[in-house]
Amino acid sequence: MSNGNDVRPFRLDTPDEALADLRRRVEATRWPSRELVDDRSQGVQLATVQELARYWTSGYDWRACEAKLNALPQFTTSIDGVDIHFIHVRSKHEDALPLIMTHGWPGSVVELLGSVGPLTDPTAHGGAAEDAFHLVLPSLPGYGFSAEPTELGWNSNRIAQAWAQLMDRLGYPRYVAQGGDVGASVTDAMGRQAPEGLVGIHLTLLAGAIGIKDKLPANTEQERAAHGALETFMKDGFGYFLEQSTRPQTIGYSLLDSPVGLAAWMLDHDTDSYYKISRAFVDGEPVGRLTRDSVVDNITLYWLTGTGASSARWYWEAGRFLAAAAASGQAPPPVSVPVGFTAFPGEIWAAPRSWAETVYPGLAYFNEVEKGGHFAAWEEPELFATEVRAAFRPLRQS
Numbered sequence: 281m282s283n284g285n286d287v288r289p290f291r292l293d294t295p296d297e298a299l300a301d302l303r304r305r306v307e308a309t310r311w312p313s314r315e316l317v318d319d320r321s322q323g324v325q326l327a328t329v330q331e332l333a334r335y336w337t338s339g340y341d342w343r344a345c346e347a348k349l350n351a352l353p354q355f356t357t358s359i360d361g362v363d364i365h366f367i368h369v370r371s372k373h374e375d376a377l378p379l380i381m382t383h384g385w386p387g388s389v390v391e392l393l394g395s396v397g398p399l400t401d402p403t404a405h406g407g408a409a410e411d412a413f414h415l416v417l418p419s420l421p422g423y424g425f426s427a428e429p430t431e432l433g434w435n436s437n438r439i440a441q442a443w444a445q446l447m448d449r450l451g452y453p454r455y456v457a458q459g460g461d462v463g464a465s466v467t468d469a470m471g472r473q474a475p476e477g478l479v480g481i482h483l484t485l486l487a488g489a490i491g492i493k494d495k496l497p498a499n500t501e502q503e504r505a506a507h508g509a510l511e512t513f514m515k516d517g518f519g520y521f522l523e524q525s526t527r528p529q530t531i532g533y534s535l536l537d538s539p540v541g542l543a544a545w546m547l548d549h550d551t552d553s554y555y556k557i558s559r560a561f562v563d564g565e566p567v568g569r570l571t572r573d574s575v576v577d578n579i580t581l582y583w584l585t586g587t588g589a590s591s592a593r594w595y596w597e598a599g600r601f602l603a604a605a606a607a608s609g610q611a612p613p614p615v616s617v618p619v620g621f622t623a624f625p626g627e628i629w630a631a632p633r634s635w636a637e638t639v640y641p642g643l644a645y646f647n648e649v650e651k652g653g654h655f656a657a658w659e660e661p662e663l664f665a666t667e668v669r670a671a672f673r674p675l676r677q678s
Contacts, residue, residue, distance in 0.1 A: 285449055290354040290365060290425065292346050298584055299342060302539055306337050309540045320554055321516070324544045331561040332547075333540055335572055342584075345577040348393065356425070357449060359442045362434075365389075365425035366418040368450065371400040376412035377676050378452040379668070380443055384461020385524075385591055386546035387655060388424045389417050390578040394569045394661030395668075402669065405662060410676065411669040418446060420462060422590030424581055429590075435597040436465040437473070444475035453477050456672050460484040460656055462594055471615035482620040482671040484656045484664075486631040486639060490514065491602060497634045509629040513550070517628070520548060524595035532589025535582075542588050543579045552626035552653040568652070568659040620645035620671025624660075626653025645671040 311330070315322040352367050367389055370376070379399065383391055398405040399413045419426040421434050421442070443466065447455050454477050459467035464485040471481040489496060493510055497503045523531050534541045547554055557575055560566035582588055605612065619640040623630045625648070633646045647667060652660040 284358070287355050287357045287449065290356045292349055292354075292425070294342065294346055294584060302580070302583060303337050306333050306539050309333060309538070320548075320551065324548045324554070325558065328547070328558040328561055329540060329544050332543055332572075332576065335561065336539070336543075336576055336580075340573065340576050340580075342577075342580050344573070345390070345580070349389075352393075352396065354425075357446065359445050359449075360438070361431075362421050362429055362442075363427040364418055364421065364442065364446065366416055366446065367396075368417075369396055369400045369415045371412040371414050373409045373412035375410075375677075376400070376414045377672060378416065378447065378450075378455035379413040379672070380416040380418065380447055380455060380457050381657075382418065382439075382443070382457070382459040382463030382466045383420065383423075384459070384463045385423075385594065386549055386578070386582070387461065387658065388578055388581050389419055390574065390581055391655055391658035392417050394574075395657045395665050398662055398665030399668065402665075405665065407665075407669060411673070413668075413672075414452070416447065416450065416452075418443065420466075420591070420594065422593060423587055424585055428587070429593075433597070434594070435601040436462075436469040436594075437601070439466045440469035440473055441475075443470060444473070444478070447477060454479055454677070456480045456482070456675060458482040458668055461487075461654065465598065468615070471617050471619060472613045474616045478617055480618040480620065480644070480672055480675045481615070482622070482645070482668055484622050484624060485627060485654070486621075486629070486635055488639060489629060489631065489635065491606070492639070496638055497632075500632070500634075502632045503634060506629050506632055506635060513628050517550060520545065521595060524592040525599035526596070528589060528592035528596045532592060535588025535592070536586055539579075539583050542583055545588070546579055546582065547575075550628045550654050552628075553655055553659075556626075556653065556659070569661060570655070570659050574658065615640055618644035618675060620667075622646075622656070622664075622667040622671070623648045624652035624654075624656045625650065627656075628654055644674070 314326045354367050356363050356365050400415050402411040403409055422428045457467045457470050464483045464487040467481050498507050556567040556570050560572050621636040637643050657664040
């Protein structure tokens with residue numbers, strides 16, 4: 281790790297031994313018996329994981345993903361004692377708007393790759409030159425090729441501060457930020473910190489809805505449906521969240537020792553994305569970019585970097601930060617930059633406009649689209665890019 285402010289080129293070169301070890305471990309998996317139900321209510325279904333494992337060892341090529349990553353400009357730089365990995369693609373349009381975009385869990389920069397072309401080269405994807413972005417895609421601390429923090433305190437606020445340092449280090453005096461899942465929490469924190477240069481944010485998840493659900497409107501049918509989705513998640517989809525926010529180290533042993541255990545844990549995120557991913561493996565019918573290859577790319581990235589435990593620790597940090605904030609009785613500072621929000625129908629809870637306005641008074645942009653879910657940029661990159669362009673269009677310099 282460097283102690284300076286230098287930005288160093290990064291290239292991935294996976295040892296053959298690591299891939300051979302991965303295959304041996306998958307082939308040696310001890311399988312549980314089949315679930316006793318016909319849906320995902322007992323967890324990730326045996327047929328889905330066995331088909332994933334079969335493809336992982338017989339039809340999948342990590343080298344293709346490695347080549348795709350190495351075809352993009354990748355770098356590392358040390359910020360606040362942690363080496364941060366990031367992809368940095370400058371548009372051919374020099375007056376493009378700089379955009380830092382943050383992935384979530386169980387995602388990585390892999391989930392954002394499909395949006396790189398539409399965002400940096402809009403003229404090749406149905407957009408106009410004035411819609412272009414210079415794109416920065418960092419890996420969260422403890423995720424992917426970024427280093428693991430070795431001290432406590434790397435919650436969304438600290439990551440947000442690191443991202444502001446990164447954009448300053450890259451020479452961007454004026455930029456916007458976007459995020460979903462964990463990335464939505466980080467981007468929200470950036471909006472509340474309002475570092476010099478940040479002029480707007482865009483989100484696809486109302487990350488704080490769980491903590492303020494009693495304050496969210498429930499007057500219309502759409503609002504009541506959103507409350508129902510939130511309650512369903514809390515009662516029947518909260519397992520990974522609870523484990524990672526209370527005992528990330530405990531689940532980490534399994535995630536670092538068993539590739540199939542890691543894969544099942546990562547698939548068990550939300551009902552919509554699970555069934556779409558299961559369909560890709562069991563039925564051979566992927567939805568959007570949630571293909572067998574892209575899903576296994578993401579899982580393999582976690583395995584090869586050994587980040588199952590370190591990535592889970594963000595939830596522990598977030599839980600303690602939120603508990604301390606609630607105990608203080610102090611409201612968080614308001615977001616002081618324009619906020620855009622896009623609601624994708626398959627999101628864990630698709631926030632109505634009234635919910636977004638409750639959290640972000642004076643909401644600058646809101647739209648509900650017709651397809652896509654929690655992994656919006658991954659599943660529907662063209663539609664996602666269209667929304668990002670629309671949200672930030674009024675913020676571009678003339």
